[in-house]
Amino acid sequence: MSKKIVIIPGDGIGQEITDSAVAVLKKVSDKYNLNLEFESHPAGGTAYDLCGTPLPQTTLEAAQNADAVLFGAVGGPKWDNVEPTLRPEKAVLGLRKGLGLYANLRPIKVADALVEYSPLKEEIVKGTDVLIVRELIGGIYFGDKCESEIYEGNERAWDLENYSVPEVNRIVEFAMQAAKKRKNKVTSVDKSNVLATSRLWRRT
The missing domain is CATH 3.40.50 (Rossmann fold)
Structure with a gap:
């Protein structure tokens, strides 16, 4: 076939x-x-x-x-x-x-032969094996945007970031399934002290 x-x-x-x-x-x-x-x-x-x-x-x-x-x-x-x-x-x-x-996978591994070339200490970088899971079809790239408008006498542009609970669910579930095949550890990175979308991520 x-x-x-x-x-x-x-x-x-x-x-x-x-x-x-x-x-x-x-x-x-x-x-x-x-x-x-x-x-x-x-x-x-x-x-x-x-x-x-x-x-x-x-x-x-x-x-x-x-x-x-x-x-x-x-x-x-x-x-x-x-x-x-x-x-x-x-x-x-x-x-x-x-x-x-919706999922971008970026694996990071450091070969032993390259450890000495890292700006980080050997004990920190040796054995690095990380998989970054990045959400791809929500957020600022796909939100409403304005190329140019006049606001209070000045030109500005803007991009609207938004996420829904289902969008967060599917990428987090994907990351957790990937973690089950690795070290059973997931770290979620956000800016919840400032961004409402990050607070939604954290709650979800």
């Missing part, structure tokens, strides 16, 4: 990276009879140049119907002055939302 992988090269170095990654995946597929199928779709600045939007509906639908998505990188100086809602980075946010990708 074949598996479909949608390739979204994006812009600049993203295209070089995905070309190399696909070459490796094809070798792996051939060696282990994985029957991987590859299908490329545009996003980011390249898509904006082709279609007038950083995330064409056809790209999003292909990603939603794929078994996996291989994403390169988007953006570059060429598109710095594009209208904010059409900037290449909007493709990343659109894919996160459209695919329900």
Whole structure:
């Protein structure tokens, strides 16, 4: 049974990276009879140049119907002055939302051979094994925003941060399930002395 992988090269170095990654995946597929199928779709600045939007509906639908998505990188100086809602980075946010990708996983491990190069003391950094679990589709990135308005005689812009209990529940549950496979420890980082959203996180 074949598996479909949608390739979204994006812009600049993203295209070089995905070309190399696909070459490796094809070798792996051939060696282990994985029957991987590859299908490329545009996003980011390249898509904006082709279609007038950083995330064409056809790209999003292909990603939603794929078994996996291989994403390169988007953006570059060429598109710095594009209208904010059409900037290449909007493709990343659109894919996160459209695919329900609410959890970003960032593992941190320090190899013994690199311990001496850390600015931290050896006894602190040796054996470091941390997994940062970051919420991706709530909060300030997806809240209401204003690019420019005049307030009390001055121009200002604003971004609204908001979280709901279900959004907090699912990322915390994800972190706890990940912790069960590690050291059974979760640390929640917030700014509850200042932010109402952080107080909601802490209560939840």
